[in-house]
Amino acid sequence: MNKIPKIALTLVCLYFTGQSAHLLAQGYTVNAQISSQAAGDGTYNYTILLQNSGSSSQSISQFWFAWVPYGGYGYDLLPSAPTVNSEPDGWYSYTDNQSYYYSDGYSIDFLNYYGSSLAPGQTDTFTFNSPDSPTTLGLDQPDGVTSPYYDTPMLTSYVYNDTGTDPGTQFVVAVAAVPEPSTLALLGVSAAGLMLRFRKKN
Numbered sequence: 001m002n003k004i005p006k007i008a009l010t011l012v013c014l015y016f017t018g019q020s021a022h023l024l025a026q027g028y029t030v031n032a033q034i035s036s037q038a039a040g041d042g043t044y045n046y047t048i049l050l051q052n053s054g055s056s057s058q059s060i061s062q063f064w065f066a067w068v069p070y071g072g073y074g075y076d077l078l079p080s081a082p083t084v085n086s087e088p089d090g091w092y093s094y095t096d097n098q099s100y101y102y103s104d105g106y107s108i109d110f111l112n113y114y115g116s117s118l119a120p121g122q123t124d125t126f127t128f129n130s131p132d133s134p135t136t137l138g139l140d141q142p143d144g145v146t147s148p149y150y151d152t153p154m155l156t157s158y159v160y161n162d163t164g165t166d167p168g169t170q171f172v173v174a175v176a177a178v179p180e181p182s183t184l185a186l187l188g189v190s191a192a193g194l195m196l197r198f199r200k201k202n
Contacts, residue, residue, distance in 0.1 A: 027056060027058040028052065028053075028057075028169045029052070029053035029055045029056045030050070030051070030060075030171050031051040031053060032048060032050045032157070032171065032174065033049050033173070033175070033176040034046055034048045034137075034155065034173050034175060034176060035175075035176040036134040039129060043129050043131050044130055044131075044132070045085065045128075045129050046082075046137075047125060048125070048126045048127070048173060049123055049124075050063055050123065050124050050159075051123040052118045052120050052121070052122055052159075053120065053121070055120070056120040056121075057120070058120075058161045058166075059117035059118060059120065059162070060117060060118040060159045060160070060161065061111070061117045061118075061160060062109070062110065062111050062112065062158075062160040063109075063110040063118075063124075063126065063158075063159050064107060064108070064109045064110070064157060064158045064159075064160075064168075065107060065108045065109075065126070065155075065157045065173065066105075066106070066108065066147075066154060066157060067096065067107035067156070067158060068150060068152055068158070068170065070150070073101070074096075074098065074107075075105075076105045076106045076107035076149065077105050077147035077149055077150060077152070077154045077155075078105045078106040078107060078130070078137075078147075079105055080105075080130055081095055081097070081106045081130075082095060082128040082129065082130040082132075083128060083130070084108060084127070085127040085128055086125070086126070086127045087124075087126050088112075088115055088116070088118075088124045088126075089115045089116075090112060090114045091110055091112050091113065091115050091124075092110075093110045093111070094108070094109045094111070095108055096109055104149055105147065105149045108128060110126055112162065117161075117162060137154060137155065138153070138154055139175045144172065144175075153172045155172050155173040156171075156172050157170070157171060157173055158171075159171070
């Protein structure tokens with residue numbers, strides 16, 4: 001293989017690696033992406049795709065979004081209280097706000113009670129609604145935004161297995177990549193060309 005294909009392959013790999021949160025630790029290779037859509041009532045619907053890569057050695061039974069452990073309580077990182085719309089079958093969710101002893105925000109703790117754990121190679125979907133805009137959550141910032149309650153990115157999260165002894169794996173949920181206008185235009189031109197060729201053949 002000559003140098004040019006090697007360089008091109010490296011750039012492609014780097015590009016796709018940067019499109020999602022990716023972390024290998026404690027037996028997990030975790031990829032997570034978040035996307036948003038206006039609900040039309042001044043709030044926003046968010047969708048998180050959580051993937052436990054096929055290279056992982058453990059299943060995931062808890063996904064704690066926008067939260068970091070601290071002392072015996074932890075810090076909740078979202079400015080406003082979210083409302084969960086959906087989680088995998090057999091999973092339950094809790095909106096957390098430990099503001100008894102210090103200023104705190106909100107987080108969502110998704111737990112598998114009687115459903116299926118997220119096995120290696122599988123992806124689950126979690127959705128919630130929030131009055132916080134994508135700008136507030138930092139979805140329009142390359143590096144996100146820092147939580148007003150703790151000096152860490154607002155979308156910092158943890159996953160755990162079901163052993164009860166797992167120290168957990170920290171990662172930051174990434175913003176789902178949106179195709180650039182030039183890419184969309186190219187796809188449109190390609191589709192139009194294929195349709196024209198199909199019509200000529202018929």
